[in-house]
Amino acid sequence: MIREYQDRFYSRKWGVFNHFLNGIQNNLAYKNSMGVTTSYDELVHGFNVELLAKNLHEMGAGYYIITVMQGTAHMIAPNKTFDEIAGTKPGEACSTRDLIMDISNELRKYDIDLFLYFTGDGPYKHDEIGRKFGFIEPRNVGVTRPFVEKWASVLEEYAVRYGDRISGWWIDGCYRDFLKYNDELLELYYNACKKGNPNTLVALNDGVHKFGANFYKEDFTCGEQNTFTYIPEGRFYGNAQTHILAPLGNVDTGIGASWGSFGLNATKEHIVDYVEKVHAAGGVVSFDIGVYRDGSYDPLQVDALKAIKPRN
DSSP: HHHHHHHHHHHHHHEEEEOOOOHHHTTTTTTGGGOOOOHHHHHHTTOOOHHHHHHHHHHHHHHEESOOOOOOBBSSSOOHHHHHHHOOOOOBBBBSSHHHHHHHHHHHHHTHHHEEEEESTTTTTTHHHHHTTOOOOGGGGGOOOOHHHHHHHHHHHHHHHHHGGEEEEEEEOOOOTTTTTOHHHHHHHHHHHHHHOOOOOOOOOOTOOOSSSTTTTTTTTTOOOOSOOOOSSSSEETTTTTTTEOOOOOSSSSSSSTTTSSSSSOOOOHHHHHHHHHHHTTOOOEEEEEEOSSSOHHHHHHHHHHOOOOOO
8 A cells, every 4th residue: 555655646746845834924034924923823823725725736736745843832733742741732832723634625625635744853942842842952962762752642643633634744853863863763753653544655854965765664755955956766765755855945034945935946947847857767846835824825936836747
């Protein structure tokens, strides 16, 4: 069955990745906020999933990836396990709206698959809550098994809730050198994802440009790049389906390179040519693009992605 999911992923050809975070969409320093700041819970409730799905469909995206969280204690869906460990109430950290379920329901109308982004370093930026999970700065001291077990239990609650609605998980911050991850620790995340759907695809990121698999059971490569230049050598690296993720924008959003931003760092012609070459080599391409707080997109980026030939 895993191969069937990998074949389906490959057939999708390309998809869209969004950083939807309190520090971007709720931050007046960035266009993504549309000049508005609210509570985090209000931010999540204001995300228009119908508009999002319609735009993805019109672009021709085969799948969609969104951040569940990144670094902070803000989560885009309820999670009792998180609240119990963190000592928070619904809406204080985890949104009271189940944005993941709402997105899933809309994407299914257009046959667009849903992937989720999670991390391997938890809410390390929130000192109090990070301490309760057992991991804060400086991160280079490395993670511990007690931390990973707690954090994997949060992941497992989401995985079990959504089951086969989630086609795959892209888990960031699984760095072997910087965070001291090893196969034994990574397996806790891998198994947590599989609890909800044994055939869901899992990728565990070890950093930019380190192309290939980071874990021996990995189902697809994280493939994090900063430009659209790398062409894979084949469809699989070990058992992992070849996949590349890079930012399309050209504005610094404060989270590195041009992730989650607007504009274009490549021509429309290059984007089209790149996808065709990667797919011919056996790979799939994810475009990180900017998203506004209401779920709408930059017309310039939309126009560029519409130029890609539809999947077969």
